[in-house]
Amino acid sequence: MRPPWRRRRAGAALLLGLLAAGATLGIARAVKGRRASPLIDGERLASFSSLPPPSPPADPVAARRVALGRSLFADPRVSKNGDVSCTRCHALDAWGADGKRVSRGSDDREPPRNTPSIYNVGGFFALLWDGRQTDLTAQAREVLLSPRTMATTPERLAQTLSAVPSYSDAFTHAFPGEKEPVSFDNAARALAAYEETLVTRGRWDRFLEGEPSALTDQEKAGFNRFVEVGCVACHFGPNVGATMFQKVGLVKAWPNTRDRGRYEITKRDSDWMVFRVPPLRNVARTAPYFHDGSIASLPEAIRMMAHHQIGRDLEEDDVTLIAAWLGSLTGDPSP
């Protein structure tokens, strides 16, 4: 079976094709029609696509898995001391993050990097700041075991959850026919099934699907600047990022080189300071920024990106416009 991010990407490619056609005909003309409006060239939109709405569960078993995953995601009993839930750091009502520079997990330990949003993860080409995982189930296993987050063990998790009658029922129904349905692996599978449903569609999607008035003129102008300045070279696709790895400090050295990104895994010189290009969906709501959470303001993050990634110091007007467009990427959390 293909991993979930591939399935979602195939869907996105199809949408992209439809969109490109729609964009040149519909959107460009509609925007042209209003004189004062900034014009958005349909070709520029072809690098982007709307997020497919989460598909309804294929069958009742799939639906039960998602429901079980939803319970587990909010339940601190999945952690060693019974005090840390996934929602502590990935708050669902705060666009999937917690607003802290770094979060605190089990025994008050800090994961070494800033907490990214949990929304839209089903569509990323790779997970985490360094892209070391590509599969949501494997990532869930990692985070459950990690001493800095949940710090549990497969045995402890299975034992704790088996002792809760509602969970033994829920696992039995979500994994029918299995001898020992309440297991560490099944918990990770249910979490992954739930995470796939966490999609935030918003005004940007409506715009891409042919509703020009979904964006303000300022946001449209900001989109144009984002493309013209060259941000689009790395941030594109349905999630405006999360399609590839890139060096941070590509043109001008990045200030903080304590965490060397993919180099920490591969020890290859070519991976020094290479990170996954992060998605920019909901970015206006998920400060602070960058893998170290060092930057609190979005305009400052934009200025740094232009300076270090492109070698360009932006006019304040451009920073304001780009920030306005990034604000239009804020979506509505799926129920």
Ligand code: HEC
């Ligand atoms: C203590 C805070 C904390 C808790 C609790 C936590 N996470 Fe995270 N999560 C993080 C951090 C930090 C990262 C980024 C780590 C990295 O890149 O190395 C992350 C990354 C992720 C990602 C990848 C997001 C992306 O952009 O690729 C997923 C998926 C995820 N977590 C799922 C979970 C699940 C499921 C749970 C509960 C079982 C959980 N997390 C609990 C802090 C937390």
Ligand code: HEC
């Ligand atoms: C050469 C590739 C590249 C270009 C060009 C680029 N970025 Fe980035 N962007 C990255 C990478 C890699 C990161 C992750 C950096 C880190 O965390 O240390 C990032 C991070 C970001 C973040 C922080 C996201 C978060 O969740 O913390 C924002 C905002 C951002 N970029 C906006 C922009 C804007 C605006 C431009 C154009 C001025 C731009 N980027 C140009 C690669 C690029």
